[in-house]
Amino acid sequence: MxxxxxxxxxxxxxxxxxxxxxxxxxxxxxxxxxxxxxxxxxxxxxxxxxxxxxxxxxxxxxxxxxxxxxxxxxxxxxxxxxxxxxNHESDVSKTITISTYTYIELWISLMTLKKESVINNGILNFITHPGTNDERLMKLRNREVDIDIGAQLPNDPSIVSYRLFSSPFKVMVSKAHSSIKDTLSVDEWSKNQHIEWNRINSETSSMMGDAQIIEEMMVRKTHITSDSSLNMMMMCANSDSLMLIPEYFCCCIDELLPVKFFDIPFVNSMEASLYVHAHTTSLKDASVGGFLNVIRNYNC
The missing domain is CATH 1.10.10.10 (Winged helix-like DNA-binding domain superfamily/Winged helix DNA-binding domain)
Structure with a gap:
């Protein structure tokens, strides 16, 4: 060529x-x-x-x-x-385009501040995370994005995937909540309003049944929903609303927001997993490969 x-x-x-x-x-x-x-x-x-x-x-x-x-x-x-x-050679920057959730954008951005070698001389370019698997796969196949971080995608011969995190869910509550202090009961879960991150359904897998048939999940009072995980976290931190989030999201949040976390106050088998996806060609790029190695081994 x-x-x-x-x-x-x-x-x-x-x-x-x-x-x-x-x-x-x-x-x-x-x-x-x-x-x-x-x-x-x-x-x-x-x-x-x-x-x-x-x-x-x-x-x-x-x-x-x-x-x-x-x-x-x-x-x-x-x-x-x-x-x-x-320009000098050191000024020629590699742009790494990432499609992921807004909180993961923040997590990665903070990581680069603490560990500059994450991207070396590169530039991180975050784009809106598509709402469907077909859109996500298309952007990876067309190399519109280098890295997709989110729920697991269907198998594709041109895409490499691996699991980044897996965890149960936690309930996030503002530290200034008017009634919930040191514990969270089923009664408090039911009485308080909830805000919901819309992507939570695609993140949820059940080992022993489905979250949709758990009565406490079905009858909760949800009054605000959003595609933005970060917006919902900010809302939770500044209100009496409860928010259900994957435990792996708890990393660093309490350092940034006045919130606390509780176990879900009823029996459930809900679990969330976060996956990294990249085009096989993108992995040949030293900047992309180096970035992926860092986030796989990074702890808050």
Whole structure:
């Protein structure tokens, strides 16, 4: 596979501008010439280079990788000619695109502050976690994301998966709760209102039955739901509402929010597991592989 340099020049312009028309203006060529070059790269690599969005075009991880190599090539040429460029090699950053829940975004971000070697000179790019398995698989196959962290996906020959965490559930309660202090009873579970993270159902698996047939789960008073785990945690910390969360989410939360955790006050077999998924090609990237090794062995 041979990729001509001119195509990479055009790719860089589109990545930097986020628009085919703007890239064409900057390069003084027609938009059709830009489209032709991008389509040529897509045929050569047999993978999408950009996807369309409401705000323009979004580069896939392959586009980011090609753009990084282009920048390194330009840097080497400039150094060979003795020309000082604006960037140095250490400034050429690898973008790692991650699709996951909002709390996991926070957990990973805090991890990078404590342990800078997590991404070395890379850039973490978090995108909205899709609501369906089909969407998640499509983004992985198309390499729109490097890493997907969430509920287990169906088997796919191009996707590598492993379990990151597995745990029972806990009940999260504000430390300032008006009535729940040191213990949580079934009566308090029933009387208080609940807020629910919508993704909880996809995270729940049962070893001895299903959460949907547990009476205490069915009759609880849920008054707010959200796709954002972090928003629901903030709401729980600042109200008398109860929230059911996987125990692995408890890591670091009590350092950030005024909350406390209790065992579920009735017999249940609910368990949650969190999985990491990545395209086999993405795993060949040293930055992605190194990042995955760190989060697999990281403790709060």
């Amino acid at each position: 041979k990729i001509d340099f001119n195509s990479l020049v055009i790719l860089n312009a589109v990545v930097e501008s986020g628009s085919v028309s703007i890239a064409a203006q900057r390069l003084s060529i027609s938009p059709s010439s830009v489209t032709y070059a991008i389509n040529k790269l897509r045929r050569l690599t047999d993978n999408p280079i950009f996807t369309r969005s409401k705000t323009g075009v979004k580069p896939t991880t392959l586009a980011h990788e090609l753009n990084t190599r282009y920048k390194k090539t330009v840097l080497m040429i400039n150094e060979g000619l003795g020309i000082e460029g604006e």
